[in-house]
Amino acid sequence: MKNLVGAALLGQSGGPTSVINASAAGVFIEALKQPNITEVYGAVHGIKGILHEDFIDIKQESLEELELLKNTPSSSIGSVRYKLKDPKKDSSEYQKLLDVFKKYNIRYFFYNGGNDSMDTCNKISKFFKKSGYDCNVMGVPKTIDNDLNATDHSPGYASAAKYVATTFMELFHDATVYDTPQVTVVEVMGRNAGWLTAAAALAQYKGQGPDLIYLPEVAFDIDAFFAQVNQVLLEKGKVIVAVSEGVKTKDGKYIPELFQDLKKDAFGHAQLGGTAQVLAQEIGKRTNVKVRAIEFSLLQRSAAHLASKVDVEEAYNAGKKAVQAAVRGTTDKMVGFKRISSNPYKIKYVLLPLKLAANTEQKVPLEWILPEGKGLTQEFIDYALPLIQGDSKAKLVDGLPRFAKLKKVRVPKK
Amino acid sequence: MKNLVGAALLGQSGGPTSVINASAAGVFIEALKQPNITEVYGAVHGIKGILHEDFIDIKQESLEELELLKNTPSSSIGSVRYKLKDPKKDSSEYQKLLDVFKKYNIRYFFYNGGNDSMDTCNKISKFFKKSGYDCNVMGVPKTIDNDLNATDHSPGYASAAKYVATTFMELFHDATVYDTPQVTVVEVMGRNAGWLTAAAALAQYKGQGPDLIYLPEVAFDIDAFFAQVNQVLLEKGKVIVAVSEGVKTKDGKYIPELFQDLKKDAFGHAQLGGTAQVLAQEIGKRTNVKVRAIEFSLLQRSAAHLASKVDVEEAYNAGKKAVQAAVRGTTDKMVGFKRISSNPYKIKYVLLPLKLAANTEQKVPLEWILPEGKGLTQEFIDYALPLIQGDSKAKLVDGLPRFAKLKKVRVPKK
Numbered sequence: 001m002k003n004l005v006g007a008a009l010l011g012q013s014g015g016p017t018s019v020i021n022a023s024a025a026g027v028f029i030e031a032l033k034q035p036n037i038t039e040v041y042g043a044v045h046g047i048k049g050i051l052h053e054d055f056i057d058i059k060q061e062s063l064e065e066l067e068l069l070k071n072t073p074s075s076s077i078g079s080v081r082y083k084l085k086d087p088k089k090d091s092s093e094y095q096k097l098l099d100v101f102k103k104y105n106i107r108y109f110f111y112n113g114g115n116d117s118m119d120t121c122n123k124i125s126k127f128f129k130k131s132g133y134d135c136n137v138m139g140v141p142k143t144i145d146n147d148l149n150a151t152d153h154s155p156g157y158a159s160a161a162k163y164v165a166t167t168f169m170e171l172f173h174d175a176t177v178y179d180t181p182q183v184t185v186v187e188v189m190g191r192n193a194g195w196l197t198a199a200a201a202l203a204q205y206k207g208q209g210p211d212l213i214y215l216p217e218v219a220f221d222i223d224a225f226f227a228q229v230n231q232v233l234l235e236k237g238k239v240i241v242a243v244s245e246g247v248k249t250k251d252g253k254y255i256p257e258l259f260q261d262l263k264k265d266a267f268g269h270a271q272l273g274g275t276a277q278v279l280a281q282e283i284g285k286r287t288n289v290k291v292r293a294i295e296f297s298l299l300q301r302s303a304a305h306l307a308s309k310v311d312v313e314e315a316y317n318a319g320k321k322a323v324q325a326a327v328r329g330t331t332d333k334m335v336g337f338k339r340i341s342s343n344p345y346k347i348k349y350v351l352l353p354l355k356l357a358a359n360t361e362q363k364v365p366l367e368w369i370l371p372e373g374k375g376l377t378q379e380f381i382d383y384a385l386p387l388i389q390g391d392s393k394a395k396l397v398d399g400l401p402r403f404a405k406l407k408k409v410r411v412p413k414k
Numbered sequence: 415m416k417n418l419v420g421a422a423l424l425g426q427s428g429g430p431t432s433v434i435n436a437s438a439a440g441v442f443i444e445a446l447k448q449p450n451i452t453e454v455y456g457a458v459h460g461i462k463g464i465l466h467e468d469f470i471d472i473k474q475e476s477l478e479e480l481e482l483l484k485n486t487p488s489s490s491i492g493s494v495r496y497k498l499k500d501p502k503k504d505s506s507e508y509q510k511l512l513d514v515f516k517k518y519n520i521r522y523f524f525y526n527g528g529n530d531s532m533d534t535c536n537k538i539s540k541f542f543k544k545s546g547y548d549c550n551v552m553g554v555p556k557t558i559d560n561d562l563n564a565t566d567h568s569p570g571y572a573s574a575a576k577y578v579a580t581t582f583m584e585l586f587h588d589a590t591v592y593d594t595p596q597v598t599v600v601e602v603m604g605r606n607a608g609w610l611t612a613a614a615a616l617a618q619y620k621g622q623g624p625d626l627i628y629l630p631e632v633a634f635d636i637d638a639f640f641a642q643v644n645q646v647l648l649e650k651g652k653v654i655v656a657v658s659e660g661v662k663t664k665d666g667k668y669i670p671e672l673f674q675d676l677k678k679d680a681f682g683h684a685q686l687g688g689t690a691q692v693l694a695q696e697i698g699k700r701t702n703v704k705v706r707a708i709e710f711s712l713l714q715r716s717a718a719h720l721a722s723k724v725d726v727e728e729a730y731n732a733g734k735k736a737v738q739a740a741v742r743g744t745t746d747k748m749v750g751f752k753r754i755s756s757n758p759y760k761i762k763y764v765l766l767p768l769k770l771a772a773n774t775e776q777k778v779p780l781e782w783i784l785p786e787g788k789g790l791t792q793e794f795i796d797y798a799l800p801l802i803q804g805d806s807k808a809k810l811v812d813g814l815p816r817f818a819k820l821k822k823v824r825v826p827k828k
Contacts, residue, residue, distance in 0.1 A: 016591050045593045074587035081592065165814055166719055173488035173817065174716035177430050178495065179459045184712075206814055294711045298598075302588040305580055306719060308813065388813040399722065399802040400579055400620055403587065 004134055006107030007039035008323070009055070011046040012142075013113030013120070014081060016074035017156030018163075018304045019315035020112060020142050021404070024076060025069040026319025027110050027140065028058050034327050037108060041411055046080035046113075047120065050100055051093065053413050060409040068404035070312055071394035073304035076406055084120055087127055094127040101128070101135060103414050108136050108326045110319070114143040114154075118334055119358035125332045136326040139334030139354050140318050144301045146195035147363065150356040151336030152347060155315035158387035159307040161199035163300050164188055165388060168203035168210055168242065171294070176238050181289040183229060183239040187276035188296055190244045192216055193363045196300070200242035201376035202384055211239050212373035216246035217363050220255065228373050229283055241373075245275050255279060305401060309390025310345070321349050345386030418548055420521030421453035422737070423469070425460040426556075427527030427534070428495060430488035431570030432577075432718045433729035434526060434556050435818070438490060439483035440733025441524050441554065442472045448741050451522060455825055460494035460527075461534065464514055465507065469825040482818035484726055485808035487718035490820055498534055501541055508541040515542070515549060517828050522550050522740045526733070528557040528568075532748055533772035539746045550740040553748035553768050554732050558715045560609035561777065564770040565750030566761065569729035572801035573721040575613035577714050578602055579802060582617035582624055582656065585708070590652050595703040597643060597653040601690035602710055604658045606630055607777045610714070614656035615790035616798055625653050626787035630660035631778050634669065642787050643697055655787075659689050669693060719815060723804025724759070735763050759800035 008031040012020055024042070031040045040058035043049035056077055058066070069076055087094050101109070111121040118139045125137035141148050146157035168186070175184040188197040194215025203209030211232045214220060232239045248254055256274040280293035318335045325333065333351040340346040368380045394401035422445040426434055438456070445454045454472035457463035470491055472480070483490055501508050515523070525535040532553045539551035555562050560571035582600070589598040602611040608629025617623030625646045628634060646653045662668055670688040694707035732749045739747065747765040754760040782794045808815035 016588055048593060072587065073584050075591045076587075078593060079591045162813060167713060167717075169815060169817065170487050170716040170718060171712055173486065173490075174430055174712045177489045177493045179462060179492060202812075202814065206812070208817065292712070294713070295709070297708045298585055298588045298706070299581060299708070299713070302584040303581075304584060385812055390813065391810070396805070398616075398620070398799055399576060399804065400616065401583060403583065403622065 003036065004107040004136060005036045005038060006105040007041055008037045008108035008110065009041045009043055009050070009106045010110045010112065011043040011050065012075040012077055012079045013046040013111060013117040014079060014142070015144070015301060016079055017142055017144050017301050018073045018159040018307045019155050019311050020074070021069040021072045021076045022312045022315035023112050023140050023142060023155055023319035025066055026316040027323055028066050029063070030320040030323040031108070032058065034323065036327055041104070041106070042077035045078035047082050047084065048080045049078065050097055053100055055411040056406065057409045057411045061406055065404045065406060068394065068402065070316055071304055071307065071392060071401070072403040073302040076404060083116065084123065087123055091127065094124065097124060098128060098131055098133055102133065106135065108323070110138050110140055110322050110326070112140040112142050112319070114145065115148055115357060115359050115361065118148070118354050122332065122354035122358045125354065136329065136331040138322040138326045138330065139357065140322050141334055141336065141357065144196055145190050145193050147193035147361040148357050149360040149362045150352045152339040153337060153387060155311060155318055157195060158311035159303070160196055160300050161202070161384055162308045162388035163303045163306045164196055164199040164296065165202035166306060167296065168200045169206060169208040172203065172208040172240060175240050181233060181237050183233065183241070183280065183283050183287065183289055183291045184294065185241045185243060185276040185280040185283070185291065186210065186294045186296065187243055187245050189300055190216060191246045192361050194244050195364055197242050197244040198364055198376050198380055199384060201380055202388065204375050205381050210242040211236070212241045213375045214241070214243045214247050214373050215364055215369060216244045216248060217366060218369055219250035220247040222249065225373070226283065226286060230287065233287065233289065241279070243275055243279065247275065305393050307392050308388045309392040310387055312392040317349065325351055342382050342386055345389070417450065418521040418550060419450045419452060420519040421455055422451045422522035422524065423455045423457055423464070423520045424524045424526065425457040425464065426489040426491055426493045427460040427525060427531040428493060428556070429558070429715060430493055431556055431558050431715050432487045432573040432721045433569050433725050434488065435483040435486045435490045436726050436729035437526050437554050437556060437569055437733035439480055440730040441737055442480050443477070444734040444737040445522070446472065448737065450741055455518070455520070456491035459492035461496050461498065462494045463492065464511055467514055467827050469518070470820065470822045471825045474823040475820055479818045479820060482808065482816065484730055485718055485721065485806060485815070486817040487716040490818060497530065498537065501537055505541065508538065511538060512542060512545055512547055516547065520549065522737070524552050524554055524733070524736050526554040526556050528559065529562055529771060529773050529775065532562070532768050536746065536768035536772045539768065550743065550745040552736040552740045552744065553771065554736045555748055555750065555771065558610055559604050559607050561607035561775040562771050563774040563776045564766045566753040567751060567801060569725060569732055571609060572725035574610055574714050575616070575798055576722045576802035577717045577720045578610055578613040578710065579616035580720060581710065582614045583620060583622040586617065586622040586654060589654050595647060595651045597647065597655070597694065597697050597701070597703055597705045598708065599655045599657060599690040599694040599697070599705065600624065600708045600710065601657055601659050603714055604630060605660045606775050608658045609778055611656050611658040612778055612790050612794055613798060615794055616802065618789050619795050624656040625650070626655045627789045628655070628657045628661050628787050629778055629783060630658045630662060631780060632783055633664035634661040636663065639787070640697065640700060644701065647701060647703065655693070657689055657693065661689065719807050721806050722802045723806040724801055726806040731763065739765055756796050756800050759803070
C-alpha cells in the first residue's frame, strides 16, 4: 500500500439511474476533503472523456450544487457505452489511458457503472499494475437491473423498483376503472435479470399489483402465457401483466424477435423493446378485448422524484467509501453491500474484488419465482421491501425539481 | 328554490385523473354533513351503475378512508364511457334514470366528468325538470385535457401537467447522457386540446425541456416537422420532441392514421396512440440516428404520487362546493374556477350553466403557441405555473402509497 498523492478522476458509464449522481456526489465531496487528492476531475462521457482528455474541474463547482447532485437523475457529467478492446489483442487504448493518467498525475480512479464497467475497471487496473503505474482503481456499482454479482444489491435498483411498484399500484387503480374487459401489458427493463420486473410483486403484496409477472429467468412459453391471460380474464374481467423486456422462449428468442429484426448495441447486446406491444397485439387478436401496451422506458431509470431514500443514501455512501478505501491504499475493488438483516434492515459496506462483479450476472433465484406467472415468493418481498423505504427528492422551485446545475469548467488540456 | 330532502348520488365518468377521487371525497364528506341529505350513494361505473341500481352506501365508509380518497388516483367507485341516446330520439334511458331516482328518493345528483359528462348531466337535468321531478343536478369538472369551457381550468389538469413537466425535466437529463446523436419523441395525451402537451413548456422554462413541442391546435406539417428535427439535430446532436397524440395534418389526418386504421370509442372519438412511435420510426429512417418513442400513456393521468397540491385542494373544494350549492337550491350548474390573479395565484369558485361546459372544447389560444414547434409564450407559463405548485400525496406505508380502501357496501336494491 502506497501513500499516493495526485488527482482523482470519476467516470460514469452505461445506462444512467436516478441515483448515479448521488454516487458522484459521494466521490466528489469526499475526494475534495482528502489531503492526498490534489485535484478532482470528472471524465466527460466516461472512458471516451479520458481518451479525449475531456475533464471537468470539480474544484470549480460549489459544494451546494454538488450536494444537489444527490437528487438529480441521470449522469451529470455524461455517460458512455463504449467497450474497450481486449488488451491481449489490442492494448493501444489502454496505453492511451495510461499516458493520460500519467500526464494529469491521476492516482485515484473511480468508475461508476454496471458489470461491463466493472470489467473495464478491472482491465484498466491490471494494465496499470503491469505497467508499473501506481493508481488506486475503485469500482462504484450502479444498475437498475440489480444484476451485479457478489453484492446484496446495487445502487439504482431500489429507486427504479420503487418507481415500478408505485406505478403498478397507480395503474391498478386506473386499469380497473371501467366495467369492460381489458388487458394491460406493461414492459419493464431488465435484459437478463428480472429484479426490476419482480418489483411489480411489491404492488401485488399491497393487493394492487399485476395479475401476472414474467421474468427472463424463466423460459417464456407463449402458449401458456395466452392461457394464463385468458384464465385471469375469465375470472376477473381485467388483466394486468408485468413482463420483462428480456423474456425469451426456450429456443432463446426474444418476443419482438419473433416478429422483427433486432439491432445490437455496442456491447453486442440485443436492443430490446416492443415486447409488451407485440404481446398486447396478439392478445387483442385472440380475445377481441381492449388491450393496452405500456412501456416504462426511460422513465423508470430517471424518476428521481420517486427515489428511495435508502437508495440515495447508499449510492452516496458507496461513492464516499470508495474514496476513503482508495486513499487508504485499496485498489482493484468494488464497494458492495452485505446484508446483515432485513428486519430491521441493516447492511455493511464491503470491498469486493472487481473480477467478482465483472461480467457475471446475478439473477433472481429460481426458487423465488412462482410458477405460471403468479409472481414472487415472500423471500423476494422480504429482500426488496426494505430497499424502497423513504423518499428523497430535490426541493421544489416553482413546483418543479431544482436539479444540480454544474458549471462544468473544463480542465485545460496538457 | 326548494328545500329538497333526500339522498345524494355521485357518479364518476370518463377517463380518470389523479384527483377525481379528491372531488369524490369533497362530495361525500360534505354530503354526509348536510341535514337535508338523508343518504349518500356512489354510483358504480357512473350512469351504468344508476341504470342497474348499483350503488355504494357511503355512510358505511369510515371518514378516515374517505379522507384518503384525496390522494388515491383514478376512480374509486368505477367510471364509465357511456353515451346516453339523444332524448329527443329515444328517452327510454332517461325515463329509467328518473324511475331509479324516484325509487331511491335521490334529490341531489353530482356528476364528475369532462365535457361529454357535462352534456349528459345537462340532459338529465332538463329531462327531470320536464318530468316535474325535483332534483338538484350539479356538474363537477374533471379532465386532464383541460378542455372544459368557461372555467379557467379543470381539476385533474394541474397534476397531469406537473407529471408532464417533471418527467420531461428528468428525461432531459437522461436523453442527453451519451455523446451520440439521439432523437426522443414523447407522446402526451390530449385529443383536440394541447394543454397537457403544452405543459412540457414548463420544463423548457426551466431550461430542461423538449426542443420541439407540437399541439393539436396547429395543423401538423410533417415535412416542416422533419426539417425542424433535423435543424436541432445539427445544432445540438440531441432532440427531444413533445407531441400531442391528437396532432393532425391540415387534411385532418392523425399521424398513425397515415399508416393504419383507427378504432373509435363509444363517443365516436378516434382511439389514438402510436403518434410518437410512427414519427420516431420515420425520423430513424430519414436520419439514421438512434430514435426512441415514449408514451406517457396511463401514467400521466394516474400518477397521484406527483399530484399538485393546488389541484388536490381545488378538486376537493369543487366537490364540496357542488354539494353546498345544491343544498342551497342550485341546479343545472357546474362548479368552475375564475382566476382573480396569477401572481399571487388566486381563484374564485363560480357556478356556471352546464350547457356552457357541455361538449364545447376550450383550446390553447393560438397566440400562445410559438411557430415552428418552438414552444409556448410566457402567457402560457404564467397561466400554468401557479397550478402545479406544491406536493400532495398519500402517506407511505412500507415505502408505498397508502391508498383508500373503500368497503363498497352495496345499497340493497329496491
